[in-house]
Amino acid sequence: MKKRIAIALFAIYVVNVLYFSLNTFISASLYNRNGYYYLFPQYNSFVNGDNIIGRIFYTLRLNAAYSFFGRGLAESVEINFNFYDKNGLLIKKAKFAHGFESGSGQMRGNTLSNRLSFSLISKIESGKNQLKFKKVSSVETHNINKEIKRSDEILEEYLKRMGVFVGHKIGNWHKFDANIYFILPSKIGTYNSKGGPSLRKHFLYKSVKFTSVEK
């Protein structure tokens, strides 16, 4: 009996791990990067819902999708903070990760800042695209504009908090600005760190200035 239960649980685990990994692979790699394709939408909503089944599946990682390794690293966002003194002179350039002491802390810091900005930028850009390319009613337009504004405000709030956090290690700064970049790969073989062009190509997405913030 014990063995049968174990085999049944093992089978449930294998089927789910395969299903969710396949689903994510089809959705992210073959279907459409911006949307999400469900093989069995009802099953997905059943096991991902906010109910007891959903919680069990999430806690026991039965709905984990293992098809993302190596992809996340390639789509990086970077935030740089520039700190200035009272005369407007640049004192220090820093990243959010520099606010931490340990290597592990810096890595989590990178993850936090990149993911925060990337998810909010995605929301903002997706809203803008909807307004640009889809026919939407005036009510929908209003709601989308509201959502874009809200996401933008949250992004700025995050940037302010992160900047103030990093600023504790900088010292006597008067104001700072936060710049969000997308990192694009350079063409292989066309760079050289010693005197050549930069290894990273940055595409500036947004720049926010914070002049009067409480330290």
Add this chain to the structure above:
Amino acid sequence: MNVELEASVETRTNASRIGFTSFFRIGVSFLCLTQIVSYGQDFDKIFSGHIIPLDLMSAGIGKLDTTVKDFYDFAYSSVGNNNTFLYLKYTYVISLLMLLLGILTRPAAVFAFICNYCLFFGQELVTNGYDIFMSNSLLFCSLFSVHRGLSLDQYFFSRNKNAGKESYFLRKVLRVTLCVVYVFSGLSKAFDGLGWWNGEKMLTALHFNSSKSSFELIDSISNYPLLLVAGGIITVLLELAYPLIYYVKIRKYMLYSVIAMHVGIAVMLNLNAFSMIMIIWNITAFYDFDEFD
């Protein structure tokens, strides 16, 4: 004669079970301990909502695991914000130490899993891919009998020196999961444009490393584009071919190749914890522990 042979096979099988279960328990608990200690004072800054409060975090991308949120709501109202994380951290460290030494192994594994889940896994914004493996590893330590062999439980309390037969399920679960992980990662990379085939994605991935010492190494490697192209192609092919590890004849070579790949990831990308947990999983799942006794 047959009886002797059967006894010998049983001894070898038992030694193998004890070998991989105790290796898994010790490896996982040691890695988790190293990880939590390595944060030092940064731990509170990241995980206690010190910089970005948890409610603002969930407003941003809309997902803080409901179970974890309920736990925090309850804990905050009972012992306060700061104490919640302090107690969680110490409970986690103590239970990991107990798991490492094999004292009350299963309850220790359950506590370690709960603490790990609440600390690392509930907050989507700071959760990395390898957190799934860490959390799963502790879950498996709770579910399977990993307390036999090299444990104080075994030494003091148990006269049964046989590893439970159900411990083989641990190996099966790890094997299946690893095959799914590598094959789908390989497929994703293979279909992700030309980036993994012409070395561009390797270069972008290398930029993920923010360590200064590794940056110079990466810089010099970047001057040899062929290395990046070869690295990308070998990674994709190795991941796609991973299920071949089931063939005993080539198992050793596949295992060493995958371990070498993860050592490379640790050095180049500075993803030490991810590489270590994958190496532990691979060794537990496929290394021949028959000689272990």
